[in-house]
Amino acid sequence: MATELRVLRREEWDSWHDGILRAFGAVRDKERELDRELTETDRSLGAWDGDRVVGSAALLSFRMTVPGGALVPSAGLSMVHVAATHRRRGILRSMMRRQLDGIREAGVEPLSVLTASEPHIYGRFGYGMATRELHADVDTGRVTFAPAPGSERIRLRVADDPASVLDECEAVYARRVPERAGMLQRAPGWERRPLLDVPEKRNGATPLACVLAEDEHGEVRGYARYSLRNAWDENDVPRGSVLLRDLEALDTASYGALWEFLSGIDLMPVLRVRGRPVDDAWLHMTGDSVRLCRPRWRDGLFLRPVEVRAALAARTYSAPVDVVLEVEDAFCPWNEGRWRLSGDGTGATCERTDDAAELALSVRELGAVYLGGTALRTLASAGRVRELRKGALGAASHAFSTDVAPWLPHGF
CATH class of the missing domain: 3.40.630.30 (Gcn5-related N-acetyltransferase (GNAT))
Incomplete structure (x- = not known):
C-alpha cells in the first residue's frame, strides 16, 4: 500500500503519538496529556501506511525574541520522525516540503526553529545552529x-x-x-x-x-x-x-x-x-x-529564515550595516538571489537588489548568525561565507553580533 501523507485528524492523535514514542524508544507517561493539549493538529502531518503511522512532523506557533527585543512569530518544528521500516523513501523530504511551503503561504512566520536529536539531518533543509547551551x-x-x-x-x-x-x-x-x-x-x-x-x-x-x-x-x-x-x-x-x-x-x-x-x-x-x-x-x-x-x-536551537526579507528586517543590528548578500537556498528558492540589508540599532530594511554582491552565503549560515550566537567571520574562516568586497565581512559580522548570547530556555 502506498504511503499517504496528510494533515493529522484529532481522532488519530493517539496512534500518531504512539508512532513517535516508538521511534524515540519512549513509553507512555504523564507527559502525554500535555503533549495532546499542545499539539496543533491542523499544523501536524502524519505519514500513514495503511492504519500505521510511519512518519510525523508538527509545527508549533511561537513568538521568539530576536536581537533588539522584538517578539517575532516563529514556527517550531517538532515531533519529527520516520519509521525505520520506511527510510529512504522521501518521506522526510516530503514532510519538510509541505511544512515550509505552508509556513510561507500563511505569511505570518518569517522564521522556523527546531531542536534536533540528530542535527546533521536538518542542515540540508536550511537550518543552522543558532544557539548553544x-x-x-x-x-x-x-x-x-x-x-x-x-x-x-x-x-x-x-x-x-x-x-x-x-x-x-x-x-x-x-x-x-x-x-x-x-x-x-x-x-x-x-x-x-x-x-x-x-x-x-x-x-x-x-x-x-x-x-x-x-x-x-x-x-x-x-x-x-x-x-x-x-x-x-x-x-x-x-x-x-x-x-x-x-x-x-x-x-x-x-x-x-x-x-x-x-x-x-x-x-x-x-x-x-x-x-x-x-x-x-x-x-x-x-x-x-x-x-x-x-x-x-x-x-541548542536551530533556525532557518523562511522569508529572508522579513526575517532580516525583523531584528536590529549592533552597528550600522549596509551590505548586499548573495543568498543560496535550494530548498526554498524564493529566498535565492541578492538582498540589500540596511539597518542599525533602531531597525532595518531588506530588499531585493541588482547591485553587486558583497557577501555570499547559504540560508543555513544566515540562520546560524541570525540571533548573534555565531559570528559571520567565524563561518568565513570555516569556508562557509565568502567575502566578495573587501571590508564587508568585518562590518557585517560586527553588526550581526549581540552582547548577550542567545539562548533557548526550554525544548519543544
Missing part, C-alpha cells in the same frame, strides 16, 4: 560562590509544590523574555512544561521543588526549580547531587542568592547544571575555579 557539574565541595552585592537582603522561600507558585515564577520569566534573543514567549499551556515531573524519569531523585527569591517588600525577584539525588560512597561520604531544572532572576542580588543556595545544600557536593546560557554569569562567581565546574557546551 552550557552544561556543568560543579564540585561545590571545592568551589565557593562569591556573595553577590545585595544578596543579604534577599529572602529565600522553598515551595515543595512548584505548581503553587507558578504564577509568581511566570511573571519573572515573562519579564526576562525580551532581554535575550532566542527566548520564547510562553503561550497558554506551555507554562506547565517546566513543571513536568514524571516519577519514572526521576532516576532516584526527589520530587521537583522550587525556591523563590524575594526582596524586602516580599516581591518575587527570582526562582529556581530543582531536585535532589542522594548518594553515599563506600566510606559513607556524601556524594549527592542538586539537579537544577531552571533558574531566572530579575537582578544580581536575587540571582546570586539563588546560586549560593543551590551550591550550599547539605550532603549535596555536586550541582548539576544543564541547558544554561553560554554566558551565564555564575561562571564568574566562582573565582578561578571554573575548571572544577567541568563546563561543556552543546547545540
